[in-house]
Amino acid sequence: xxxxxxxxxxxxxxxxxxxxxxxxxxxxxxxxxxxxxxxxxxxxxxxxxxxxxxxxxxxxxxxxxxxxxxxxxxxxxxxxxxxxxxxxxxxxxxxxxxxxxxxxxxxxxxxxxxxxxxxxxxxxxxxxxxxxxxxxxxxxxxxxxxxxxxxxxxxxxxxxxxxxxxxxxxxxxxxxxxxxxxxxxxxxxxxxxxxxxxxxxxxxxxxxxxxxxxxxxxxxxxxxxxxxxxxxxxxxxxxxxxxxxxxxxxxxxxxxxxxxxxxxxxxxxxxxxxxxxxxxxx
Ligand SMILES: [Zn+2]
Numbered sequence: 001x002x003x004x005x006x007x008x009x010x011x012x013x014x015x016x017x018x019x020x021x022x023x024x025x026x027x028x029x030x031x032x033x034x035x036x037x038x039x040x041x042x043x044x045x046x047x048x049x050x051x052x053x054x055x056x057x058x059x060x061x062x063x064x065x066x067x068x069x070x071x072x073x074x075x076x077x078x079x080x081x082x083x084x085x086x087x088x089x090x091x092x093x094x095x096x097x098x099x100x101x102x103x104x105x106x107x108x109x110x111x112x113x114x115x116x117x118x119x120x121x122x123x124x125x126x127x128x129x130x131x132x133x134x135x136x137x138x139x140x141x142x143x144x145x146x147x148x149x150x151x152x153x154x155x156x157x158x159x160x161x162x163x164x165x166x167x168x169x170x171x172x173x174x175x176x177x178x179x180x181x182x183x184x185x186x187x188x189x190x191x192x193x194x195x196x197x198x199x200x201x202x203x204x205x206x207x208x209x210x211x212x213x214x215x216x217x218x219x220x221x222x223x224x225x226x227x228x229x230x231x232x233x234x235x236x237x238x239x240x241x242x243x244x245x246x247x248x249x250x251x252x253x254x255x256x257x258x259x260x261x262x263x264x265x266x267x268x269x270x271x272x273x274x275x276x277x278x279x280x281x282x
Pocket of ligand 1: 012014040042125231
């Protein structure tokens with residue numbers, strides 16, 4: 001093989017500038033061979049969101065952190081921004097459901113602006129709650145999700161979805177929602193995805209598979225069209241709640257050493273797939 005360094009992407013991490021290790025955590029990732037990360041915006045409990053101006057302030061925190069990672073490490077960081085699905089429930093308490101839904105949609109329009117301005121790579125993580133909710137919240141969440149997909153289509157960017165655990169049937173439903181607004185399913189990333197790698201399992205969506213040993217073994221047995229993620233939470237109060245930020249480079253290097261993943265496979269997963277998925281990825 002060539003001496004060229006293999007790129008290693010963690011497609012979904014959260015960094016917490018208030019109580020986490022943020023840049024230091026990324027340095028751990030870097031030490032183990034990680035080269036690229038996508039930082040997913042998530043609400044900060046220190047900055048409760050009640051208005052569109054709060055969303056702007058909150059997105060700016062994530063963008064500033066991404067810029068710090070780019071300045072202080074050799075890891076290439078991108079960010080996704082958008083209203084986290086559960087925010088609808090908090091906003092409803094303050095504003096009622098109708099206005100809450102409008103604010104979520106305005107927050108999506110704002111996320112589209114951040115992508116157009118080059119501050120963010122894609123819209124995410126957005127979608128619908130992963131826990132049971134009332135029919136009215138579910139219906140509103142689906143309207144917001146459709147608006148999110150339309151915004152991605154109009155912006156020409158990818159979208160990262162947070163939803164209930166996806167089965168092939170749910171992937172089909174999501175692909176159909178994208179089709180209805182003219183968004184290419186290949187621009188739709190299913191975050192926290194089971195190894196649904198076959199076309200008949202993912203219906204054209206891009207699976208971002210949680211990098212557990214079991215899931216990646218299953219994924220590799222089916223093909224190479226997937227990305228890897230930890231959903232790292234950067235919350236020292238909850239160690240082990242999700243995978244550590246070092247997992248993707250560790251797993252990738254172990255698989256290469258065992259011969260279960262060739263360097264070409266790794267290039268495909270960590271370089272070709274994100275380039276094909278996210279316009280503007282580098
Ligand atoms: Zn997440």
